[in-house]
Amino acid sequence: MSRARILFGEHSTQRPAIEAGLDAARFEACFTDFDNATDATPFALVVPLSIPQVAPARNAAARAERTDGRRRAVLPDDEQVAMADDKLLFHRRLTDLGFGELLPALLSDGEVRYPYVLKARRGDFGQGIRIVRSPDDEPDTLPSDSFRQEAVEGSDEYVLHLLRVDGRVRYRLCYRYAMGASLTVRGAVDRPRSIEPADDAPAIGPCTAILDALGFEGTCCFNYKLTGAGLRLIELNPRFGGSLVGDIDGYLAAHLAALAG
Template identity: 25%
Template sequence: MKELNYNIKFIDKKRYLLAKKSSTKTILFLYTKYGWDKALNNKIKDYEAFFYIFGSIDPKCFDFIVPLTIEAEEYIATHRNLFPKKSYSIPSKFCINTCNNKRKFYNYLAKNGFVEYFPKINSNFDYPYLLRKEIGVNGKNIYIIENQNMEMAYKAKFASKNYFTQEYIHGQDEYTAHIISTNNKIIFFKVLKFTFQEKYFIKGKKYCFNSKKEINHNEYKPIFEDILSTMNYEGICCFNYKVINKSIKIFEINPRPGRTLKYFINEALASYVDSIVEY
């Protein structure tokens, strides 16, 4: 039996040994900052779950590896020799870099014939419109520009090469599609609808949604599959988008698990493990 390496809590070591004794599969969740363990606490079935910052524990001790952050994915991509081949599924470095940068992702969509599914950028927009940073999470560094005074207030950001402007898509409903893709096929697809009270909002920490529910958006699944297959995307991701006149407008793709995946975590893990074992 493999022994756990350094920086392992005593209570985790006990759980690990019990899991091995009972032939329960172990999953190591790798992340950057604390918080995911609380989000998934007591939700995971069929596996014994462990949560550690990447680089702090020997991954070869575990049956499966799930990177929860982009930094963890990049760590695996750079140190593949440390990880058993059939223990994880991650996007390529190209996919991570392209998807993590909102402007690069837009340019990729435009180049590959998907521009109709993305809001316009860097044009002369009516108010309101968005000023957003190329790279960001949880709605940070995105601003709703409603008038000329706000344009003056964010003058430095407008001049920065790290920011771009984007068309504001109206509507109180925003959607998150949680996806697992392998061999250019989507094998896991769950969508949540978030409804907001505010007329103008940015999904994230600043604005709280009024309601949340799972919905069937299988009609849009082929679009996401086509986008992911053009870049040979492997692993977990999530799309944020709105629907206007039965057409989707994608704000971003996160090349990592979205936090609301916790509502489907056991179904997702089953598909994730299948993608590793069967393909």
Template identity: 55%
Template sequence: MRKAILFGEHSTQAPAIARYIDRDRFDPSFAELSGPDMMRFDLVVPLSVPQIEAARGANAAGRRRAVLPRPELVALCDDKLACNQWLIANGFADHVPALLGPEPDRFPYIRKARHGDFGAGCAMVRDAAAAAALGPIDAGSFHQRAVPGADEYVLHLLRIDGAIRFTLCYRYDMGTSLAVRGSGEPARSTTPAEPGVALPLCTAILEAMGYEGTCCFNYKLEDGQPQLLEINPRFGGSLVGEVSAYVQAHLDAMEPIAP
């Protein structure tokens, strides 16, 4: 019997999942995540940060249908400045590009919105003229050293009951060293990659957080070591092509919650 999978609505990811998922094994649905209707599914997968809280209602009646990070960890990872500060405070400072003050005098650097997806609110500041054009920074943004290199990586991880159950890594070729990947600057190509040294690092971070559920790390390599750009506490867009493997790994790792 096919497993019934409920995904949250998403304007780009939901159509892609519908195209790629193995319908011989899975019966996918897409809807807003709310109410008792979630109880009829074998697995519930939120596709955005706001959907995570609603998905918690899927775990009821002694059965686990969703593995989700704790609310405080969702909030931490969703705040890029707070997440960087947590990483520095918990022994991972070597993998965090330096945080800068409100008026950096060394270029290039990046101005980042504390909240947002796909490059929203982020700008590469290459010189004093670009800084002046942006104007003063506000409390919703921060400055950080720009990591050089045209290659950016994403590592998708699923952690359930303290163990990594699924990994998937891609390399984005941005074509230029200081691009800000997003809707304005898409990758020229996306190719599978081996996570290498990033996997034990990211696993250690999730262990230190006590993180359970789905996430993705974005990073660059500098002198062979990962420099973390952000941690997203959600299903990442480039996971859609391997959604069947992800769903199967998720189902295989889940067990009923004790009454």
């Protein structure tokens, strides 16, 4: 049986994890910038690993598809990426679609309610996000590209990875991150004490409904917490999430099957 050649984007931390976890009997990993992937480069699937890679990966897939008509990936379009990558725009879009009760409340200008989250509109891995617990934590000036949002209590954070193709969820994987403290910013500073598979039952219905309402196609991951008031969404990342490498073979098999079927 021939191996499926997978064209991944370059990524300094995810590449070693993918290479270590990939079933080399089933898949061959190739890492590239996508712009150099020509029609002469045979591959079965393209997988961007960061938001800037999505557009060039889509272009590389389209070039390959023109040679034989076979799809090489399902990726969100530019509008979907821009909407989900902008945390404030995402909040407003979901509110307009009727999902506002799932979101932490926005704080209006002059409203003081500690603790709250000061959040940059764009950024990965906790960049540009801080917990403001008291007046002593207030910044001297509010960063221009930021907004204030209600802090969500809870020491556990969840991530739900989803692949939606042709209007159907074709792959799902959920993890629980035990942070060890209620108010943290998971990322470069606050690391989880443990990561383990989790039941996605509380989130799969609402998250699927959101993707349906958005018409989102491709790979994404929702970050959320479970509170006494129910599910609270933190953000939607319109890309391959880092913890997806924990089941890289399952994800690749499901993506290839979705493209074939």
